[in-house]
Amino acid sequence: MPARWIKTMMSNPTQKFTIPPVQPSQPGQRYDGLIAVLEQSLEEARSGELRLGQVLDRLGEASFSLIFILLCLPLLQPISMGPVATIIGLNLIALGWQLIRGKAEPWLPERIRSMTMPARVWQAMLKILMWVVKISGWLSRPRLQSWVTGPQANRLIGSIVVVAGVLLLIPLPGIPLSNLFPALVVLFIGIAQLERDGAMLPISLFWLVVTLAYFGFLAYGVVFLGDQAFAWLSYRSLLPADWLP
Numbered sequence: 001m002p003a004r005w006i007k008t009m010m011s012n013p014t015q016k017f018t019i020p021p022v023q024p025s026q027p028g029q030r031y032d033g034l035i036a037v038l039e040q041s042l043e044e045a046r047s048g049e050l051r052l053g054q055v056l057d058r059l060g061e062a063s064f065s066l067i068f069i070l071l072c073l074p075l076l077q078p079i080s081m082g083p084v085a086t087i088i089g090l091n092l093i094a095l096g097w098q099l100i101r102g103k104a105e106p107w108l109p110e111r112i113r114s115m116t117m118p119a120r121v122w123q124a125m126l127k128i129l130m131w132v133v134k135i136s137g138w139l140s141r142p143r144l145q146s147w148v149t150g151p152q153a154n155r156l157i158g159s160i161v162v163v164a165g166v167l168l169l170i171p172l173p174g175i176p177l178s179n180l181f182p183a184l185v186v187l188f189i190g191i192a193q194l195e196r197d198g199a200m201l202p203i204s205l206f207w208l209v210v211t212l213a214y215f216g217f218l219a220y221g222v223v224f225l226g227d228q229a230f231a232w233l234s235y236r237s238l239l240p241a242d243w244l245p
Contacts, residue, residue: 034062038130045122053113055126056106063106067095068161068190069132070125075168075183078176085179089168092161092186099158102151136191144198160189160208167211175218181211 037058044050056063071088075081081088098107117125147153164182172178184207192200 034059034133035130038126038133042123042126042130045119045126047119050116050122051113052115052117053108053110056108056113061104062194064095064099065190065194066129066132067106068092068186069136069194070129072183072186072190073128073132075179076187078180080173080175080178082171082173085168086171089165089182092165092168096158096161096165099154099161101158102154133194136194140191140195140197140200142196144201145196147198147201148192148196157189157193160204161186163208164211167215170215172218177214178218181207181214185211 037055041050041055041058044054059066071091075085075088095106148157164185167182168179170178185204188200188204188207191197192204
């Protein structure tokens with residue numbers, strides 16, 4: 001936590017301390033600011049006074065990337081999640097579209113923003129977010145920032161997220177890796193945006209190419225097997241009845 005915040009708390013310990021939102025103009029304090037926001041939110045969650053809109057307002061522009069990462073975490077395993085993946089895909093499409101339209105922060109209906117959750121749920125979610133921020137800080141660092149900041153970069157990031165969300169909507173029950181590959185696309189684009197690390201963007205694009213190739217292979221397999229089945233049925237229809245088993 002920055003020294004000026006600690007000094008403020010010590011000078012007036014009875015005053016309610018509120019951490020300001022993470023500002024895009026303070027890249028050097030970004031990591032400390034995110035951790036401080038999550039720690040304060042965790043303390044408020046224990047008292048049961050925390051609303052979703054409060055957390056999003058404090059996180060500011062980091063809300064998009066943290067939500068992206070949080071949504072893709074359940075999909076980072078080889079088994080298809082079925083309806084869960086569909087719900088996540090719809091949310092990713094909505095969030096990605098907001099980025100394309102130039103939204104600085106995620107927009108949610110007021111009813112959802114004012115939603116409260118049990119303290120245990122808040123604590124679990126906020127601890128996961130703190131873990132995500134710390135892991136992202138270890139894996140990445142600010143570099144090639146022009147690739148992931150600004151309106152054009154946000155439109156590119158939003159487009160990638162929308163494509164990944166659409167792929168998650170395709171019903172492929174029982175098909176392995178059909179959720180994992182799109183989730184990796186979103187994971188690395190989320191880290192790229194969170195840490196302002198343009199070097200993560202090519203990694204996300206690589207997984208996007210792998211994902212499209214994998215889905216293309218599945219589509220080819222379906223068409224090929226369907227063609228073979230149609231040819232076999234057509235062949236059987238041409239044989240005399242006494243030739244058939």
